[in-house]
Each structure stands twice: as structure tokens, then as C-alpha cells.
Amino acid sequence: MADVLKICPRCGARLPEEASFCPHCAQSVKEHKEVLPPRRLSRRALYSALASLLILALAVAGWLYTRPKVYDNGTAEVIYTNSGATYRVLAGWINDRFNPAHQVNQPADVGDMLYTFPQCLYINRMENSTNAKEEFMDQVKQVTAAFIETENEELPWYCDEPVPREDYAPDAALVSSIHFYAGSGQGTLRWTIEMKNGDVIRLYQTMQAQPMELYLFTPENTPLNTVEEVQALLDSLDVITEGNHMNTVEIHLPPVTYDGGITIPRGVNLYGAGEEEGRTAFTGPVRITGQATGVSWLYDLDFVGGGEGVGFSSSSRVFLQGCRFTGWRTGLLMQDNIASAWNCTFEDNETGIHFNADTGSFMDSRYMEDVFRNNTTAVLLERVPTETAISFPESLFSGNGADIDNRCGQEISIADTIFE
Structure with a gap:
């Protein structure tokens, strides 16, 4: 291979490849790079750079802190903080604003009947448990509810748009x-x-339908003509239903005036005879015991007393509709739980309804279309275990010595109540 000639960068003469200086101009042909001493930042510049980095970090942290967040822990309750206030946001049962209902089990009779029940959105202040629904809802854009899973597409779960009630x-x-x-x-x-x-904010509730067997007792298939026969049936229900209190028991009574009262040991649906057949009546106290489970529904029954005793009392949840209480020291006593009453009549009692319970919650706090007539005291509020307001929409108070004796200072509403 031929030698490669170099050119002198000074005079342009040709040079051998290994030459380190030019024989023509006597100059070095090697390039020299100027070596500069290292630069040091001044303290001011260093502090300025650190301050800039700190400002940038704070800006990023502020952005991360203030940007919209998603609160989703897969349950029916979320703790949410905004504008210095902390809230418990939860979904649950009516008149129970402190307990989230993560799992809801709903019994239903086998068949194609559509069932409906409410679920509620509650807002409580974290620090003192006060109801904060108004201040919270002022911060809300919108609330929606929907079933994201339903096991049976032919008989699905579905819900209505959430609304104030x-x-x-x-x-x-x-x-x-x-x-x-x-x-x-x-x-x-x-x-x-x-x-x-x-x-x-997202809340989740798991709903489970529990099909129940219906046990139906009528005068046509069961002896129900005496108070002893009715009590014997009630006492045998655990054996008949094999101890399953989730199953529905319906007892339809004949138009009989029973000489005495009964004790109901479990949740039942107890129906009196219709008006066209004559009323079903008990002349002794009727009571649902503390061992009873589930909710009892009593329809169109008369409780007729002789001036003493308690017409009806219950230690479990009960709903009374179309019932009549006459001639008792206390018509309806709430001592261990709260009963709800619609379209009932309380007449000629010393006390129509006596609230005197330490525990329990309302199925419905409205005593709707009831009649309180000629009682010494129509409604006595001595102890109520919940702060839920009690109302008497379209109920009539007439001829009572005292309409409402509110000894415990319970919140009540009489906006749509009729007084004569």
C-alpha cells in the first residue's frame, strides 16, 4: 500500500505520514487543544438552581394534590374530604344513616312477583356524626345509581334514579x-x-335475592276458630317450617272475636277478615316476643280491651295497617322496638300509642291516615331510640285530652295533620 501523504496545516507542503513537524516551515503539524480550567458555580447560582427545583417540585405536588380524585374502595362507604371538611358517605337502609349496607339479602316468595325496597344515600360529618346532606349536596354535580352486574338477565335487578324523599x-x-x-x-x-x-365517589352494594317457601294457613285448611287453635298453630310454626325463619308464613283469620290474646313467636303476616265478612278481633293482649325474627305485617285486626292492659306490643319490627285499638290502658306499646302504623284507629284508650323504647328503628316514621279519637292521650312520646322525625300526614286528632305529649322532645312534623 502506498504511503499516505500528509499536508502541513501551516504552509501546505507535503509531508510523510510519520512526520511530526514540517521541514519546510519548521512548525509542528500536531493539533493542540486548549485545556480550560473547570468552572465553579457561585453560591448564588447554586441556591437559585435549588430554589427553582424546589418550586417545580411544589408545583408538581400541588397539581397532584388538587387534581380530581377517584374514591373507590369497592364498599358501601367512603371517607371523603373537601374544603377542609371530612364526610362519611354511605349507602344503606332507610332510617339507618350510620350503618353502610355492604351486603343486602332480600327474601322473596317463589314466583314472578316484582319486589321493591329502598336504599338510601347518607352523608355524615366525620368529626361529630351530624347529618351533612345539605352542605355536601351543594358540592355535588350529579348522582347516579345502576346495577353493573345482575345474575339473571331474564329477571334482573334494576333501580330507579336517586331522588330526594x-x-x-x-x-x-x-x-x-x-x-x-x-x-x-x-x-x-x-x-x-x-x-x-x-x-x-363510588359506592357498591351486593344484593342477593333469597327465594322463600310460602306457608299459607286459612280457615279452609287449618282450625282457626278459637284463640287456642290460633295459638297452637303459632307454637308449631318452627316445626312446620323446620326452623327456617326466612320462609313466609301467612295466616288468614276468620271473622271471629277471639276471647283472649295470643303470643307470636316469629315473624308472620297476619290477616284479619275483610269488612264484607265482619272484622277479626282479639279481646286480650297480642304480643310478638323478643325471640321473633324478621318483620311481621298485621292487617285489619281489632284489639278490643276492657279499660286495662296493653292491646298490642312487639319486641321485633312490625307494620300495622287497617287495625283498630279500643278500650285499652295503652293501645299500642313500643317498648323494645318501633312499630309503624298506617290507616289505624285509636279510640277511647287512656293512651293510644306509647313510644317507650330504648332500641329499634322505624320501618316508616310516617303515621299516615291514622285516627286518634277520644283518648286521654293520643300519642305519648316518652323514649324514642332514633332522631328521625315522626310525622302524622293526613292523620286525624279529635276529642283527645292531649293530642301529642312529647316528653322526650322528639322531632315531629304536623304539617299535614288534621286537628278537630
Whole structure:
């Protein structure tokens, strides 16, 4: 290979490849790079750079802190903080604003009947448990509810749009009606709360339909003509239903005046005879014991006393409709739990309804279309175990010595009550 000639960068003469200086101009042909001493930042520049980095870090942290957040822990309760206030946001049963209902088991008779029940959105202040629904809802853009899973597409779970229901659930911010069938199986309800600041809160409730067997007793298939026969049936229900209190028991009584009272040991649906057949009446006290489970429903029964005793009392939840209480020292006594009464009549009693309970909650705090006539005291509020307001919409008070004796200072509403 031929030698490669180099050119002198000074005079342009040709040079051998290994030459380190030019023989023509006597200059070095090697390039020299100027070596500069290292630069040091001044303290001011260093502090300025650190301050810039700190400002940038704070700006990023502020952005991360203030940007919209999603609160989603897969349960029916979320703790949410905004504008210096901390809230317990939860979904649960009516008149129970402190206990989230993560799992809801709903019994239903086997068949194609559609069942409906409410679920409520509650807002409580974290630090003192006060109801904060109004201040919280002022910060809300919108609330939706929907079933994101339903086991049976032919008989699905579904719900209505959440709306305020001051007349029905005054403690709740919103109420959604849930619909299902006995064969609906399991479903998952999701509440989505979109805040005006962009935050999103999600609550989840698992719903489970529990098909029940119906045990139906009528005068045609069961002896029910005496108070002893009725009590014998009630005492045998555990054996008949094999101890399963989730199954429905319906007892339809004949138009008989029973000489005495009965004790009901479990949740039942007890029906009196219709008006066209004559009323069903008990002349002795009727009581649902503390061992009873489930909810009892009593329809169109008369409780007729002789001036002493208690017409009806219950240690479990009960709903009375179309019943009459006459001639008792106390017509309806709430001592261990709270009973709800619609379209009932309390007449000529010393006390029509006596609230004197330390425990329990309302199925419905409205005593709707009831009649209180000629009682010494129509309604006596001595102890009520909940702060839920009690109302008497379209109820009539007439001829009583005292209409409402509110000894415990319970919140009540008489806006739609009739006084004569």
C-alpha cells in the first residue's frame, strides 16, 4: 500500500505520514487543544438552581394534590374530604344513616312477583356524626345509581334514579328504589357521585335475592276458630317450617272475636277478615316476643280491651295497617322496638300509642291516615331510640285530652295533620 501523504496545516507542503513537524516551515503539524480550567458555580447560582427545583417540585405536588380524585374502595362507604371538611358517605337502609349496607339479602316468595325496597344515600360529618346532606349536596354535580352486574338477565335487578324523599326518608340525601324478583339471584349496585370539583365517589352494594317457601294457613285448611287453635298453630310454626325463619308464613283469620290474646313467636303476616265478612278481633293482649325474627305485617285486626292492659306490643319490627285499638290502658306499646302504623284507629284508650323504647328503628316514621279519637292521650312520646322525625300526614286528632305529649322532645312534623 502506498504511503499516505500528509499536508502541513501551516504552509501546505507535503509531508510523510510519520512526520511530526514540517521541514519546510519548521512548525509542528500536531493539533493542540486548549485545556480550560473547570468552572465553579457561585453560591448564588447554586441556591437559585435549588430554589427553582424546589418550586417545580411544589408545583408538581400541588397539581397532584388538587387534581380530581377517584374514591373507590369497592364498599358501601367512603371517607371523603373537601374544603377542609371530612364526610362519611354511605349507602344503606332507610332510617339507618350510620350503618353502610355492604351486603343486602332480600327474601322473596317463589314466583314472578316484582319486589321493591329502598336504599338510601347518607352523608355524615366525620368529626361529630351530624347529618351533612345539605352542605355536601351543594358540592355535588350529579348522582347516579345502576346495577353493573345482575345474575339473571331474564329477571334482573334494576333501580330507579336517586331522588330526594323528604316525606319518606328525611335523613337521607337521596333514595333509590330497588326492584327484583325471587329468581334474580345476585346483583351489584353502584352509586356514582360526581362532585363539582371533578372528584368521583363510588359506592357498591351486593344484593342477593333469597327465594322463600310460602306457608299459607286459612280457615279452609287449618282450625282457626278459637284463640287456642290460633295459638297452637303459632307454637308449631318452627316445626312446620323446620326452623327456617326466612320462609313466609301467612295466616288468614276468620271473622271471629277471639276471647283472649295470643303470643307470636316469629315473624308472620297476619290477616284479619275483610269488612264484607265482619272484622277479626282479639279481646286480650297480642304480643310478638323478643325471640321473633324478621318483620311481621298485621292487617285489619281489632284489639278490643276492657279499660286495662296493653292491646298490642312487639319486641321485633312490625307494620300495622287497617287495625283498630279500643278500650285499652295503652293501645299500642313500643317498648323494645318501633312499630309503624298506617290507616289505624285509636279510640277511647287512656293512651293510644306509647313510644317507650330504648332500641329499634322505624320501618316508616310516617303515621299516615291514622285516627286518634277520644283518648286521654293520643300519642305519648316518652323514649324514642332514633332522631328521625315522626310525622302524622293526613292523620286525624279529635276529642283527645292531649293530642301529642312529647316528653322526650322528639322531632315531629304536623304539617299535614288534621286537628278537630
